[in-house]
Amino acid sequence: MKFFVDTAEIPAIAELNALGMVDGVTTNPSLIKKSGRDILEVTKEICDLVDGPVSAEVTATDADTMIAEGRKLLEIAENIAVKVPLTWDGLKACKVLSDDGAMVNVTLCFSANQALLAAKAGATFISPFIGRLDDIHMDGMELIEDIRIIYDNYGFETQILAASIRTANHVLDCARIGADVITAPPSVIKALVSHPLTDKGLETFLADIKSAGIKIL
Ligand code: G3P
Secondary structure, eight states, X not given: OXXXXXXXXXXXXXXXXXXXXXXXXXXXXXXXXXXXXXXXXXXXXXXXXXXXXXXXXXXXSSHXXXXXXXXXXXXXXXXXXXXXXXXXXXHHHHHHHHHTTOEEEEEEEOSHHHHHHHXXXXXXXXXXXXXXXXXTTSOHHHHHHHHHHXXXXXXXXXXXXXXXXXXXXXXXXXXXXXXXXXXXXXXXHHHTTOOHHHHHHHHHHHHXXXXXXXXXX
């Protein structure tokens, strides 16, 4: 399973990238706003830092302007994936940009039928939002399962990019189901390392190191 980082914060991306934890990056208008940076500048910096796909989202809602914006974003770097919303116009833009050979990430997916449409429109990635479905007491993970089954049934190559990941359990369940990619904030990726028994075990080892005076260097 690939790990994308869901942020536009350069230091956080650089830290995880140095550990080989970054297969790509996703951004959205809210993350760009949070960064306080110009979208074109910060996206270029991210693309320079990371080898994998970097999703940058269009701002328009009509297909023609989305396509124009997508083409401008694609000039930033070769690893840009144009992110479009899962609307009828977004699907039109997806088809045109995908036919041009661009990577397209169709975002704001909340149903398996929407994911089916995105695959048929040639999406490289579909972004189902788990946490936001959980927020309204629906089962976000069930959506990932349904899309996996449907894409496998028909051999769609669109990659399932599970988004709105909030917890370590979301990551684990996505890996069990076989999501191709998860995108998560740096805090969630870093939280995957934590286990109370690791902390407790290390505490005991450190006490024994101290009392026995064990030294290596
Ligand atoms: O990139 C979109 C997505 O990951 C948003 O997550 O937590 O704002 O629902 P969240």
